[in-house]
Amino acid sequence: MTSERGAMATASDALALFAETSTALRRRMTFDAAIMQATDPATGLVTAPMRAENLGEDGCATYWDCELLSETVNRFRDLARAPVPVAALRDSTGDMPEHSTIYRRFLQPRGLDDELRAVLRVDGQWWGQISLYRSRGRFGRGDIDIVAGLTSFLGKRLRSFAVPATGTVADGAKGPGLLLFAASGTLLSINDEAREVLRDMPPGPSAPTRFGIQIPAWIHSTAARALTEEGVRVRARDNAGRWLVFQASCLRDADGTPTQTMVVVESARAAEIASLLTAAYGLTDREVEITQLIARGLSTAQLANRLYISQNTVRDHVKAIFAKTGVASRGELVAKLYTEHYRTLNLDTRIRVWRD
Numbered sequence: 001m002t003s004e005r006g007a008m009a010t011a012s013d014a015l016a017l018f019a020e021t022s023t024a025l026r027r028r029m030t031f032d033a034a035i036m037q038a039t040d041p042a043t044g045l046v047t048a049p050m051r052a053e054n055l056g057e058d059g060c061a062t063y064w065d066c067e068l069l070s071e072t073v074n075r076f077r078d079l080a081r082a083p084v085p086v087a088a089l090r091d092s093t094g095d096m097p098e099h100s101t102i103y104r105r106f107l108q109p110r111g112l113d114d115e116l117r118a119v120l121r122v123d124g125q126w127w128g129q130i131s132l133y134r135s136r137g138r139f140g141r142g143d144i145d146i147v148a149g150l151t152s153f154l155g156k157r158l159r160s161f162a163v164p165a166t167g168t169v170a171d172g173a174k175g176p177g178l179l180l181f182a183a184s185g186t187l188l189s190i191n192d193e194a195r196e197v198l199r200d201m202p203p204g205p206s207a208p209t210r211f212g213i214q215i216p217a218w219i220h221s222t223a224a225r226a227l228t229e230e231g232v233r234v235r236a237r238d239n240a241g242r243w244l245v246f247q248a249s250c251l252r253d254a255d256g257t258p259t260q261t262m263v264v265v266e267s268a269r270a271a272e273i274a275s276l277l278t279a280a281y282g283l284t285d286r287e288v289e290i291t292q293l294i295a296r297g298l299s300t301a302q303l304a305n306r307l308y309i310s311q312n313t314v315r316d317h318v319k320a321i322f323a324k325t326g327v328a329s330r331g332e333l334v335a336k337l338y339t340e341h342y343r344t345l346n347l348d349t350r351i352r353v354w355r356d
Contacts, residue, residue, distance in 0.1 A: 005153065014038055014128075014161050018051035021130075021154060029143045031132040033112065037218075038158055041125040041279050044077055045225065045234040046218040048202050055110070064221035065185065066101045069228060073100040074117050080126045085119040086148040088139035095138070107133065114138045118147045122155035125279055130154075162280035177265035179215075181223045183258050187215055197265050200238040219246060223261040226250045235268060235276060243268035270338040277337050281324045290317050295334045 008024065011017035018036040025031070033054040037046050067075065074087040089097050089107075097103040097114065107115060116139040120128035130147065132139070177194030181187055187209040198213055206214035218234070226232045226248035233247045245268045251260040274295075278288045286307075293303055300318075304311045318330075327333045 008153070008157060011157065014049045014158055015051060017154070017157050017161075018049075021150070022051070022053060024150075025132070025146070028146050029132075029139075030134065031116070032135045033110075033133040035131045036128070037130075038128045038161075039126055040234045040236075040276075041127050041159075042275065043232070043234055044080060044126045045232070046129075046221055047234050047236045048204065048218070050204055050218070052205065063102065063106050064217065064224050066105055068221060068224045070101045073102075074115075076117065076119055076129050079117060079119045079129075080121060084144075084148050085121055085151055086117065086144050088114060088116045088144055090114045090138040091141070091144070111135050116143060116147060118151055120151050120155040120158060122152050122159055123282065125155070125159070127155045127158035159280050159282070162276055179219070179223070179263040179265070181220075181261045181263070183227060183260060185220055185224060187211060188260065194263075194265055197238070197244065200240065201236070202239060219263065222246055222248045223263050226261045226263075227258045235272065243273050245269075245272055274337045283321060283324060287317055287321050287324075290314070291321060291333065291337060294318075294330050295338055 005024075008017055008020045011020050021036065022034060033052075035050070035052050035055065037050040038048065039045060040047050074089060074092050079085045079087060089100055089103060090113075093099045097107070100107075102115070107113070112133045112135055114134045114137065116132040118130045119126055120130065132147070177197040178189075178191045179187060179194050180189040190211055190213070195213060198215075201216060205217040207217070207220060208214055218236075222232055222234050227250055230249075231247075232249070233245055236244055236246065238244060244265055246263055246265050248261055248263045250258050251262060253259050278291060283291065289307070290303060293306060298306065300311050300314050303314045307314070321333065322328060325333060325336055327336055
């Protein structure tokens with residue numbers, strides 16, 4: 001796939017990358033529908049952008065309810081830790097896909113017969129995921145191998161898009177926005193600040209509500225995940241390039257039964273985006289540690305004492321950090337990782353709507 005990789009390597013943003021990936025895969029294998037989406041590397045939660053092919057707009061809530069609450073076959077979070085982060089449904093179930101709730105509730109009603117899933121990861125971090133579908137026949141080992149050969153490459157490309165590009169972002173804090181969901185996923189209440197946030201988010205797969213607004217599928221999945229997990233958070237950018245944090249928590253009745261989920265939306269703090277950027281620049285754990293200490297003002301000698309390494313070793317690490325982040329001083333480094341995201345605009349984060 002040398003020529004195809006060339007096109008993917010020069011894609012200008014994640015949506016273009018997904019389009020080139022679809023074209024490249026269709027030259028090597030057949031599939032009738034697909035979903036390609038970015039994820040927050042800290043949580044694995046889906047965020048913008050998303051590309052979907054030959055799927056209707058309905059079914060987003062069903063898909064994520066199954067994936068997060070009841071699915072046991074080929075879950076994305078399991079694939080993210082697997083030696084090979086790719087699996088096909090029929091292959092994994094011994095040709096008995098009915099063992100999968102997503103098959104019973106999502107694939108089968110849409111006339112789809114098999115699903116091939118892949119997590120796009122690099123350096124142990126999960127930057128995106130792909131689902132391919134066939135309406136007839138099953139995916140074989142050859143298909144799995146083709147996709148497996150692209151997972152690290154695509155993970156690196158998605159990671160590169162988290163690095164800020166030049167451009168101006170409008171000032172202005174967001175939130176706190178509040179959205180209250182029933183355990184079933186139905187929106188029960190929303191404040192004005194959350195309405196404003198939703199108006200400014202990129203368009204994409206969404207579900208209608210009685211409030212006359214659409215809830216993006218990835219916000220629904222964030223709320224659903226809070227029913228079974230604590231500390232659910234996902235980072236996303238609005239149309240103006242501002243970073244926001246969506247945090248979901250579960251509300252319970254007296255006997256501990258989940259009854260509702262609350263999603264709180266606020267402007268992201270610098271430290272929350274710094275962790276994303278350090279991952280995007282491919283810094284090692286030690287380089288991240290040194291970067292954090294530099295931000296606190298520690299000198300080379302203080303860094304050496306704190307980390308029990310020589311000053312020359314500190315200088316080597318700092319030199320490597322500068323090279324990876326494209327800066328020439330400690331001041332530039334701190335500005336780039338801890339403040340620049342408020343002034344620069346990332347590459348296109350629009351979401352491609354699900355379409356028939």
